[in-house]
Amino acid sequence: MTGRRLAETRRAWHGVAEILLAGPQYRRSGTIRLQVVPGGFATVKAPALRVVGAELIVGEQRLALAGNTPAGLAAAVDVDAGVPDIYDDHSGVREDEALVVDGEIAAHLGACFTAGDAALRRVLPGQTPVLWPEHFDVSVTVDEVNYGVSPGDSWHNEPYAYVGPWAPREGAFWNAPFGAARSLGEQPSEASIAEFFEEGRAKL
Structure with missing residues (x-):
């Protein structure tokens, strides 16, 4: 790709x-x-x-x-x-x-969105993920923290999951300007994205 x-x-x-x-x-x-x-x-x-x-x-x-x-x-x-x-x-x-x-790439982006949406629903039940057209990512916001999946952008070209607290955090986990991010790779997994979201929640 x-x-x-x-x-x-x-x-x-x-x-x-x-x-x-x-x-x-x-x-x-x-x-x-x-x-x-x-x-x-x-x-x-x-x-x-x-x-x-x-x-x-x-x-x-x-x-x-x-x-x-x-x-x-x-x-x-x-x-x-x-x-x-x-x-x-x-x-x-x-x-x-x-x-x-x-x-092929469109199918991959669709798989990333699908896995991300499922992971958000698993980790944050009761929340309805929204695909926002301006930033073009699927996300939810809970307790002043954004959780979501992006298909990539000018910061990181590959699709990635992110945890973005409104207030800055310090530590190795927080590896992005907006919080923490993890690349989804060639085979996006609902389970691995959910694990990342859970890790972020624990570190918050």
Whole structure:
């Protein structure tokens, strides 16, 4: 899995999450929150759209992301394309930009989100993980601590789990500017992510 291809696919996924899911959902239903579904992510309210691997899914309709533009996909599924206008930290993907999506990498990112969502539900039962489109990670916040999984970013290109206390902590465990992070590797595991979250809770 090359760093460039991973970054391109992640950027495309992020752009689709904002332009085709969160933006239309916010304008129609008043929320930017998204949710993890097996292998990808989806809206939580109307319009009902999902991304699984390298495809956008609406009902029985399945459209390839790779090579298509957000504007073209929006027209095909009849949604109002555009990012939510309530935050500034966007992916940078243009509505007329041809998306670069590697199917194998998209499947891996979906597996990371799926394992992370399951780990959050296991360690923090009663909490509902949210996939936030602005930072493009799935997380929950409990007692002023953020727990989540990111598909990677400018700080760390590979997908990783994190524990981010609002107040800084000291010690070897806290290895990131925002707290603690652990790379998910090639085979993300719900059990190993949950173990990391539990370790973070114990050290807090």
